[in-house]
Amino acid sequence: MKAVCWEGVNRLSVEDVPEPRIENDQDAVVRVIASTTCGSDLHLLGGYIPAMRAGDVIGHEFLGEIVEVGPGVRRHEVGDRVVVCSFIGCGRCWYCANDLWSLCDNSNTNPGFGQAAWGYETGAVYGYSHAMGGFRGSHAEYVRVPFADYGAFTVPDGVDDLSALFASDAAPTGWMGAHLGGVGPGDVVAVWGCGAVGQMAARAAMLLGAERVISIDRFPERLAMTREHVGSETIDYTTTDVGAELRERTGGRGPDVCIEAVGMEAHSTGIEYAYDQVKQQMRMQTDRPTAVREAIHACRKGGSVFVLGVFGGVVDKFPLGAVMNKGLTLRAAQQHGQRYIPMLLERIAKGELSTRHLATHEMPLDQAPRGYDMFKHKKDGCVRAVFRPAA
CATH class of the missing domain: 3.40.50.720 (NAD(P)-binding Rossmann-like Domain)
Structure with missing residues (x-):
């Protein structure tokens, strides 16, 4: 599948990478409908976030359709249109139970960096270095979503893709x-x-x-x-x-x-x-x-x-x-998205919260390096570039 890969400071490329698969029974595989740039990604591009490796797939704010679920997934099924929280939470540890989802004890598979830099490890986030778990990011055709019952949220029928997208992060x-x-x-x-x-x-x-x-x-x-x-x-x-x-x-x-x-x-x-x-x-x-x-x-x-x-x-x-x-x-704090996303989707559906206008530039996934250049340098009034893998 196609994915946007970090290749070094200020260098991105679109490469072929293996498709994700179910690795744990609480996983889902999501076909990405839309994924967007985020200002924190620019810190990756600039070389300010450590533990990046050439070939890492970036991106963490996305919306898609579930195409496969593990046997332990109870709240979702194939065909659900979902927005996925950028931070991964297990839903069971003390921090998740207390709505401090970005501090999850169990999602970050590389806790050593956080322990050394901040005293404790944080939760994991998609596409944001091996210090934050090393999970592949969302600028791809498909994404593996761990703990899918807690990190993926079904989008109401009346909410369009672009509006729902920004409920991710x-x-x-x-x-x-x-x-x-x-x-x-x-x-x-x-x-x-x-x-x-x-x-x-x-x-x-x-x-x-x-x-x-x-x-x-x-x-x-x-x-x-x-x-x-x-x-x-x-x-x-x-x-x-x-x-x-x-x-x-x-x-x-x-x-x-x-x-x-x-x-x-x-x-x-x-x-x-x-x-x-x-x-x-x-x-x-x-x-x-x-x-x-x-x-x-x-x-x-x-x-x-x-x-x-x-x-x-x-x-x-x-x-x-x-x-x-x-x-x-x-x-x-890093965002405790699971605490707010259901409420925000309801507000978007009711027209209380407008998000669609943030998507100033839409383009196919293979144009992502150009999109990031526009986003980083604020070209043509770019607030957010949105990538559509199927375009």
């Missing part, structure tokens, strides 16, 4: 940031990043009762999309001082909840950006925390900061003093 990630960030009625929420996850976090904040939501980015087309499809206020950080602007818009107090949806390759216009970029390129730090710093400084006293962007290791100049002295609540 972008929508639950964004919702988690607003929910676990503590957004409630009457809050003012600031979101750094107007990509797919940032837009979903902003919309989630609104649906959870926020009085005002302010989204921050630098690309005019993304800012316009956020205003049109999400209804958020926006700030172009290249034209103003974000901290001063947020104080102005909140009567001097600052946002109640700040959500960072950018990650380890954050961009900025200030001297801190040049400093972070040099240190990252020299491997003196693994991540650029520019947006996290800004969110911490901008948040009101006693407020909440939630980090949604992917970070891999260590950062410099982290404002721990601001977190402590301002009495902030700081949280972060």
Whole structure:
């Protein structure tokens, strides 16, 4: 079958790889209908995520049709149209039982890296290095889905493929940031990043009762999309001082909840950006925390900061003093998608949550390297490239 393979830093190719098969009785094999790029994939391309090997199949956000099930699968059958959570959870360990699915004890078959880098292993994720389990990714014609009863969700008949696709990762990630960030009625929420996850976090904040939501980015087309499809206020950080602007818009107090949806390759216009970029390129730090710093400084006293962007290791100049002295609540997580996906599919079906607009560019799977180039460099207003293996 055809699949998109990582061949080295900034090198992708479409190759023939063996088709997946049932390996455990709780597996399913899914024929991919659509799969999409994600901002965290760019960290793989840039060489910032360790334990990648040439030939690894990438991609983790997808929708498909079940074509085979193992004897232990009870909730699905051949022919089901399903959206699959990007993180793999066993459904039985303490973490899964407590809705902390991305921290699953049993899905990551390579726990040593997480234990060494973070103190404990995390759950596994499709197509995201051998440190995260080494599972083949979704940019392929077929994918093996372990623990299918817990990771695959039947799509309601009234929900189209493109709308359902983003319930795999972008929508639950964004919702988690607003929910676990503590957004409630009457809050003012600031979101750094107007990509797919940032837009979903902003919309989630609104649906959870926020009085005002302010989204921050630098690309005019993304800012316009956020205003049109999400209804958020926006700030172009290249034209103003974000901290001063947020104080102005909140009567001097600052946002109640700040959500960072950018990650380890954050961009900025200030001297801190040049400093972070040099240190990252020299491997003196693994991540650029520019947006996290800004969110911490901008948040009101006693407020909440939630980090949604992917970070891999260590950062410099982290404002721990601001977190402590301002009495902030700081949280972060990889997405616990199984906790939110059924609810999100219902909201999409009811028209409460719009996701289809995120798919700005559709193309066949064999054009994926071009799609990633467009996505990485924001060409032609690309927010997400979607690959259709059958096209």
